[in-house]
Amino acid sequence: MKKMYASFNEAVAGIKDGMTIMVGGFGLCGIPENLIKALADSGVKDLTVISNNCGVDDWGLGLLLRNKQIKKIIGSYVGENKEFERQMLAGEIEVELTPQGTLAEKIRAGGAGIPAFFTPAGVGTPIAEGKEVREFEGKEYLLEKALTADVSLVRACKADKMGNLVYNKTARNFNPMIAAAGKVTIAEVEEMVEAGDLDPHVIHTPGIYVQALIQGEQEKRIERRTVRP
Secondary structure (H helix, E strand, C coil): EEECCCHHHHCCCCCCCCEEEEEECCCEEECCCCHHHHHHHHHCCEEECCCCCCCCCCCCCCCCCCCCCCEEEEEECCCCCCHHHHHHCCCCCEEEEEEHHHHHHHHHHHHCCCCCEEEECCCCCCCCCCEEEECCCEEHHHEEEEECCCEEEEEEEEEEECEEEECHHHHHHHHHHHHHEEEEEEEEEEEEECCCCCCCCCCEHHHCCCCCEEECCCCCCCCCCCCCC
């Protein structure tokens, strides 16, 4: 059985200043919102955050940005976050923007124990600066190093007490690969079931990748709501 936390503050208590963390989600979809909020409340600082993007100004990883808790961000785009844009342009934060597919593969490789790989994405652009370029069959490829983290925070719609996780549709996004790439992975889950209750064929993340669980309700905010007049 995996460790079960009773509170979100307790769940993130092991995250210390200067650590590297990975956070699942895409925009506000599938983010471990309660774990992020607890991290914002904890006051931990100088974090390196690896995530697709940084949410919005007042929710998700935007809370950490607002509190100046992030030292460096490795992600694929700025998105709707004005504070992210401001800090980046002002030089207040280190930003490493990576093509989205490359970012996904860097995280997947880290979880698989693959130290680096070659990709055509980014060749001939500023992304290639300082990186090895090698030719294969007449085409140039860029060497990209894998990513891992001290702690990974993910969100699943369902888990059993052995740590097996199931994600809901597009909320799966970066969560499975981030779960595999953390030295310690903490999963925020909506529903908890007993071991053996999940059909093995529907499990997205095997429990071997998960060290701790916490159950909670999510607001599931929408990044940009569009409705008919």
